[in-house]
Amino acid sequence: MPELTYLQAISSALRDELRADERVFLLGEDIGAFGGAFKVTHGFHEEFGADRVMDTPLAETAIIGTAVGAAVSGLRPVAEMQFADFIACGFDQLVNVAAKMHYRQGLAVPMVVRLPSGGGFSGGPFHSQNPEAWFMHSPGLKVVAPSTAEDAKGLLHAAIQDPNPVVFMEHKHLYRRVRGEVQDGIYTTPFKARIARRGENLTVITYGAMVPAALEATAELDGVEVLDLRSLTPLDVEAIVDSVSRCSKVVIVDEANATCAAGAQVSAVIAEHAFEMLDGPVKRIATPDVPIPFSPPLEAAVLPSVTRIREACDELLGY
Amino acid sequence: MLMMRGLEARALSLYKQGKVPGSFYDGYGQEAVSAGAAFAMAAEDRLCILHRDLAAHIVRGVEPARILAQYMGRASGITGGRDGNVHFGDRNRGCVGMVSMLPDMMCVANGLALAFKLRGQKAAALTFCGDGASSRGDFHEALNWAGVQRLGVIFVLENNQYAYSTPTSAQFAVDPVKRAETYGVRGVSVDGNDAEAMFAAVHEARTRAANGEGPTLVEAQTMRMHGHAAHDDMRYVPKELVEHWAARDPIKLQSKRLKELGVDLDALQRDVDAEIDAASQEALASPMPDPDTALDGVFCEGEATELADGLAPWSGWAHA
Numbered sequence: 001m002p003e004l005t006y007l008q009a010i011s012s013a014l015r016d017e018l019r020a021d022e023r024v025f026l027l028g029e030d031i032g033a034f035g036g037a038f039k040v041t042h043g044f045h046e047e048f049g050a051d052r053v054m055d056t057p058l059a060e061t062a063i064i065g066t067a068v069g070a071a072v073s074g075l076r077p078v079a080e081m082q083f084a085d086f087i088a089c090g091f092d093q094l095v096n097v098a099a100k101m102h103y104r105q106g107l108a109v110p111m112v113v114r115l116p117s118g119g120g121f122s123g124g125p126f127h128s129q130n131p132e133a134w135f136m137h138s139p140g141l142k143v144v145a146p147s148t149a150e151d152a153k154g155l156l157h158a159a160i161q162d163p164n165p166v167v168f169m170e171h172k173h174l175y176r177r178v179r180g181e182v183q184d185g186i187y188t189t190p191f192k193a194r195i196a197r198r199g200e201n202l203t204v205i206t207y208g209a210m211v212p213a214a215l216e217a218t219a220e221l222d223g224v225e226v227l228d229l230r231s232l233t234p235l236d237v238e239a240i241v242d243s244v245s246r247c248s249k250v251v252i253v254d255e256a257n258a259t260c261a262a263g264a265q266v267s268a269v270i271a272e273h274a275f276e277m278l279d280g281p282v283k284r285i286a287t288p289d290v291p292i293p294f295s296p297p298l299e300a301a302v303l304p305s306v307t308r309i310r311e312a313c314d315e316l317l318g319y
Numbered sequence: 320m321l322m323m324r325g326l327e328a329r330a331l332s333l334y335k336q337g338k339v340p341g342s343f344y345d346g347y348g349q350e351a352v353s354a355g356a357a358f359a360m361a362a363e364d365r366l367c368i369l370h371r372d373l374a375a376h377i378v379r380g381v382e383p384a385r386i387l388a389q390y391m392g393r394a395s396g397i398t399g400g401r402d403g404n405v406h407f408g409d410r411n412r413g414c415v416g417m418v419s420m421l422p423d424m425m426c427v428a429n430g431l432a433l434a435f436k437l438r439g440q441k442a443a444a445l446t447f448c449g450d451g452a453s454s455r456g457d458f459h460e461a462l463n464w465a466g467v468q469r470l471g472v473i474f475v476l477e478n479n480q481y482a483y484s485t486p487t488s489a490q491f492a493v494d495p496v497k498r499a500e501t502y503g504v505r506g507v508s509v510d511g512n513d514a515e516a517m518f519a520a521v522h523e524a525r526t527r528a529a530n531g532e533g534p535t536l537v538e539a540q541t542m543r544m545h546g547h548a549a550h551d552d553m554r555y556v557p558k559e560l561v562e563h564w565a566a567r568d569p570i571k572l573q574s575k576r577l578k579e580l581g582v583d584l585d586a587l588q589r590d591v592d593a594e595i596d597a598a599s600q601e602a603l604a605s606p607m608p609d610p611d612t613a614l615d616g617v618f619c620e621g622e623a624t625e626l627a628d629g630l631a632p633w634s635g636w637a638h639a
Contacts, residue, residue, distance in 0.1 A: 025437065051437055057467055062426045062460035069430015069444070072415055073365070074625045075437065077430075093426060093457075096418050103616050104402045107410045108623035139617050163623035 004182045007175035009149040010114075011040050013156035014078065016186050018048050021076060024160060027054040027063060028080030028114075037082050038116060038175060060090035064113065068098045068165075071111040076160055084115035084169065085129045098165040099140030108163040112156070118171040118209050118255055119292045119303055128292035128299075130208070130256035135167045136233050136265065143232040144191060145169035147211035149180040151230055154189025161188060169232075171209040171255075178212060191231035193239035199225030202317055203247035205240060205266050207232065210253040210304060217309035224313060232262045240266060241274045248279035249319070251312050253304055258286035280319040283312050320350040320514060320570050321591045323374040326383055329595050330390045334549055338603070339390045341403045346371030348512075348544030349479060351569035353447065354378060355517025356475050356537070359525050360445055362631040365431040366414045367424035367446035370405040371477060371543070375447075379412040380630035383598035384605075393605040400608035401616070412629035422452035425461035425474055432465070432472040432528070443528035445473040445521070451482020453495050459502070462536070466503025471528030473521060474504070474536045477511065479543035484555045499536035511539025512569040515576070541569075 004012060017024045026041060032055035035042035044053040056063050060081060067077035081087050087094065090113075098109045119128030135141045142164055146152040152170065159166035196211055201223035204214040211228045218224035227243045229236065244250055250270060254263040267282050285304045293299050327345040334343040346353065353372030357379060360366060368375045376386065381397065389396030389407055397407040398416070408416030415431070417424055424446045431444035452458055453476065465472050476495050480487055491498070496506035505527070509520040517539060524535035542564035546553040574584055 057460070057464055059460040059464060061457050062429065062464045065423060065426020065457065065461070066430040066433055066464065069415070069427040069432070070434045070437075071430070072410075072427075072626055073431055073434030074623075075434050092420055093423060096420060097423050097427060100418070101416075102619045102624075104398050104406070105408055105410055105416045106616065106624055107408075107415065107626070108619040110619075110623045142618070163619040163621070 001181040001183055003179055004149050005176050006149045006152050006178040007038065007040060009153040009182050010156055010170055011042070012182065013153040013160070014041065015044065017157065017160050018044070018052060020186060023074065024076040024078065025052040025054060026078045026080065027056050027067060029056060029058055029082050031055060031080055036080065038172065040080070060086050061093050064090035064093035065097065067111045067113070068093060068101070068109055071109045072101070072107050076110055078112045078114065078160060080114045081116070083127050084117035084131055085126045087113065087115055087131060091134070094135070094141070094165070095138040099138045101140070102164065103140055109165045110163045112159045112166045112168050114168045114170060116172045117169050118173050119299060120173040120209070122294055122296055122299060123292070124294035125291040130169070130254070132167070132169050132232055133256060133261050136262060137260070140165065141233060142166045142191065143169065144230060145171070145208040145232060146230060147174065147178070147196070147208055147228050149178055149182050151189050153182050154187050155230065157186050158188035158191065169208060173209050174212070189230070191234055193227055193229045193231070193236035195243070196226040196228040197224070199223040200246055202249040202251065202313055203227055203243040204251045204253060204309065204313065205229065205243065205263070206253035207262065208255065210255050213304065213306050214253055214309055217306045218313055221313055221317065229262070235265065235269065237269055237273065240269055244270055244274040245277045248277055249316050250278070251283045251285065251309065251316060253309055254286040255304055256287060257289050258284065259289050261286050280316055283316050285309055285312055320354045320374055320573060321588060322377050322383065322594070323350045323354065324570060325591050325595045326386055327373060329599055330387060331549065333387070333391060340392050343549035344370045344404055344547070345545055346373055348564065348568060349477060349541045350374050351514035351517055351573065352475065352477050352511045352539045352541055355514040356445065356521040358633045359518050359521035360631065361442060361525070362413070362628040363440070363442045364413065364525070365428070365444045365626060366629070367417060367428050368408060368414055369417050369421065369424070369447040369449070371479070372447050373405060376409065376414070378630070378632060379409065379414060381409045381412055383594060384601035387598055387602035388605045391602060392607065393602060394608040395602070395605040410624065411627045413626050414629065415626070422448050422455045422457035422461065424448070426457050428472050428474070429461055429464050429470055432470040433468065435471055436468070441529045443471045443473060443525050445475060447475045447477055449482060450476065450478045450480070450487050450490055450495070451485065453498070454490055462499055462502040462504050465534040469531070469533040471531065472534045473524045473528055474499070474534070475521065476536055476538045477541060478538050479541050480560070481543050481556065483547040496536065496538050505533065505535045506538065507535065508538040508540060511541030512564070512567050512572060514569060514573050
């Protein structure tokens with residue numbers, strides 16, 4: 001199997017879908033001739049042409065709305081926001097038009113919105129956000145967030161083939177840092193959690209860029225499990241309860257702001273369904289409720305770090 | 320037009336009897352806009368129909384009983400009680416249901432037109448929008464995009480003079496037709512109370528759209544003759560303005576023409592009334608939705624549902 005970066009795995013999924021399914025097309029800002037701000041669609045313009053790798057005006061509302069219209073017509077649009085932060089400009093079309101369409105009208109909206117998200121490289125308040133919780137709170141949208149190259153490709157294939165609008169959180173900090181063996185061709189990864197490392201003394205429940213951080217932080221600790229959620233909507237309640245039941249101690253890590261984050265929902269699920277399995281308080285690590293600052297020492301002060309995760313695990317293991 | 324006016328009158332009556340939950344919106348006095356526009360569209364065309372455009376649904380073939388059931392939140396309404404009043408689009412008639420944010424469907428209509436373009440189909444998408452909607456960003460993003468990509472889309476801007484209580488003088492400084500033209504979208508203004516003028520304008524726009532000659536904004540000059548919704552006595556509208564437009568009622572105008580052609584209007588009205596009576600009985604006999612189904616359908620399971628074609632009563636498009 002070839003070894004690909006997380007970014008190459010995303011490109012591979014898009015390329016394979018474009019080749020296999022003529023209904024699939026991509027639309028976004030600067031994705032065509034230029035190949036995208038992060039070069040995810042590098043070389044696509046030459047292979048698939050301007051209609052299927054469509055450069056759009058700088059208009060996020062119109063990108064999402066146009067994708068909705070194409071999707072209900074039977075096409076399979078994959079829209080790129082240049083940065084996840086910019087989805088705020090297309091929010092209404094996503095949460096009011098796309099998300100509610102099937103419930104209201106019985107009309108499917110098979111589309112994907114790719115959101116390059118996350119911080120860690122001085123992107124500042126408008127190029128670093130993790131807005132996944134906004135969409136978890138919007139019934140009708142699915143939300144997935146891969147942490148490995150293999151899952152980035154498999155989840156993207158599954159998202160494109162899903163008959164519902166799927167928000168695909170791709171973490172920019174993983175683009176070129178994470179690499180791994182990836183199967184050739186089309187395969188789908190279920191919207192379910194996976195155990196990234198099995199353990200029995202404590203479980204770290206997380207997703208996206210915090211998965212490699214959690215693995216690194218707990219590499220030398222004894223028996224620490226890392227549960228990679230992969231999908232936030234639907235949330236794999238069974239896997240969460242199973243992991244907590246086996247490990248009895250839980251650290252939940254979000255890179256997103258803490259309040260009402262995905263991890264807050266995980267914490268609520270544990271309180272409701274696994275309270276009696278706990279041998280200690282649920283610990284949460286997340287970015288405090290603050291915009292993501294630009295300057296490196298400020299940014300490092302707010303984003304969850306390997307050290308913070310390690311300290312939280314140490315503390316809880318000793319509880 | 321008679322069916323729209325009659326159905327809305329019946330629905331208002333049901334509202335006053337407490338049988339229509341929520342609020343009630345109608346398009347009284349604007350019937351020519353949606354009737355004329357919808358008649359100009361082909362079966363394979365796609366429409367996004369708004370809340371003062373009931374005639375377009377009727378033209379596409381949505382049954383009156385389902386419309387009244389929709390108002391009453393019944394299981395047999397088009398949305399099965401999941402959305403109210405005219406918030407619906409029958410996907411089996413090629414229509415995408417509106418949302419409350421009124422220019423949103425302009426972007427969606429662009430997507431419908433883009434799908435035709437990518438597939439090389441000679442067809443068009445149409446959406447209605449209002450004068451108030453022209454202040455929102457979606458309006459401008461949609462016009463710009465349609466202009467840049469020369470999409471086969473028609474925006475029917477219903478200028479009914481008021482967005483809730485806000486007159487057009489407080490809404491925009493530049494005429495919507497001029498604004499459309501600055502985006503590369505052909506703009507025309509027509510008498511929205513004249514069904515035949517509406518038909519002609521949309522017919523031409525549709526021909527251009529299907530032939531790859533780009534988008535058109537059709538401004539339909541009309542007047543909202545009722546309040547924004549049933550609760551609104553619209554005391555903010557000058558009496559003279561209402562009187563001016565009342566004299567230009569679209570149904571009166573079209574009736575005069577038909578009479579000259581020898582059409583028996585009394586018989587036509589009787590047929591419409593009988594159909595509405597029957598529809599009303601059927602809708603009232605229809606059950607409310609089962610509360611146990613309230614969570615069903617948030618997600619599509621299985622194969623993706625798609626839009627199907629509507630009816631196109633004007634046969635001229637059969638070989639378009």
